[in-house]
Amino acid sequence: MYIVPEAVIAGLLSRDECFRAVEAVFASMARGAARNFPVIREALGYADALYGFKSGFDREGLALGLKSGGFWPGNAAKGLTNHQSTIFLFDAESGQIRAVIGGNRITALRTAAASAVSIRHLARPDAEVMAVVGAGHQSAFQLRAALEQRRFRRVVAWNRDPSRLAGLAAVADEFGLPFAAVDLDQLGAEADVIITILSSFAPVLRVAQVRPGTHIACMGTDTRGKQEVETALPGRASLFTDEVLQAITIGEFQHAIAAGLVTAEAVTPLGAVIIGEHPGRVSEEEITLFDGTGVALQDLAVGAAVLEAAIAKGLALTV
Incomplete structure (x- = not known):
């Protein structure tokens, strides 16, 4: 399997590539070809943190997997991002794990792309x-x-x-x-x-x-x-x-x-x-x-695009 560390993700995808990946997911969902599974999102009762899982599958893009993570409001004081997450991609044919990808920057990119798609189509x-x-x-x-x-x-x-x-x-x-x-x-x-x-x-x-x-x-x-x-x-x-x-x-x-x-x-x-x-x-x-x-399919689509770019540029670690 591949590992794409958070540190190498910046610069792998342009904003336009993120936009197109998220827009395609919206369209696939509307056609009934992609589905997000029920979200688990809970307060930990520790460190004021919220933690959970989002997962889904897109039959058109064959993106299958989940994002695990949440929000730790005290992280900024530690020099860390408050949102912390990791994306796990699986092979749709076999169920084997394909990649583990840092999810912090991807979360920010796909969230920005989603609002941008709404502006493009509704403003x-x-x-x-x-x-x-x-x-x-x-x-x-x-x-x-x-x-x-x-x-x-x-x-x-x-x-x-x-x-x-x-x-x-x-x-x-x-x-x-x-x-x-x-x-x-x-x-x-x-x-x-x-x-x-x-x-x-x-x-x-x-x-x-x-x-x-x-x-x-x-x-x-x-x-x-x-x-x-x-x-x-x-x-x-x-x-x-x-x-x-x-x-x-x-x-x-x-x-x-x-x-x-x-x-x-x-x-x-x-x-x-x-x-x-x-x-x-x-x-x-x-x-x-x-x-x-924020839906899992957005994370998975952008994560899959990041994975391919990381492999092409020799930045994905093989385990």
Whole structure:
């Protein structure tokens, strides 16, 4: 089998290759050719950590495997990434293990690619102001991928600790765009596209702060109890997600479902838009909301692409 250490993954795949891998997974799911298996996600009761497993199989790409890992909020103080994960790939013909791959960077890449796919298919074509709510490890990945989807002219962002926004300002500078740290009222008043990337158990973005025509990608909620936006907001928007069952049980829509504001039938898989079974955005005034809960198939697809690139470049260890 192969081992691809975390340290060699940077630079193996371009953002466009990650985008195409994740977009293909959405489409395969919509065609019924790929399936995510039930998620195990639990609080350890130690180190304030959340830990779990995500797994699945894609009959088109033949990606079979799982990602094991979670969130350790104290890691930043140790100089480590809060999200820690490892991907295991298996041979679909025999069930033998094929590879063990560092999953931290892949998680950030596939999460950013998923929100970027939602922007490509759901944001208004004339979107000009990009906004990010949150400045954790994944935020810079999110912004880079998002800025490639439209001709944005300005970036605004909010974080509880504004000093941490320097990383997002640097990304905006990479793209030659002006950047401003703003409060949430100004962010919503200006933004055409908003990405929320928080590990929050209380809503941060409010309904009154979102103007008509906005596309929102909620990328931080993946556990029961987590929440990034006000419960009423999904009731005002057209709803899309990666995996409907996850969105209504552990994703951002869990709260609106519990409050009776929306139903599972109101949530559309993004893959249905990609393959043309759903029109996606239907008006300039419509608020579209994509709930990116994070599915195993995204990790497996990007992990498989990383594996092939690592083998081709002689960076995969053989055991």
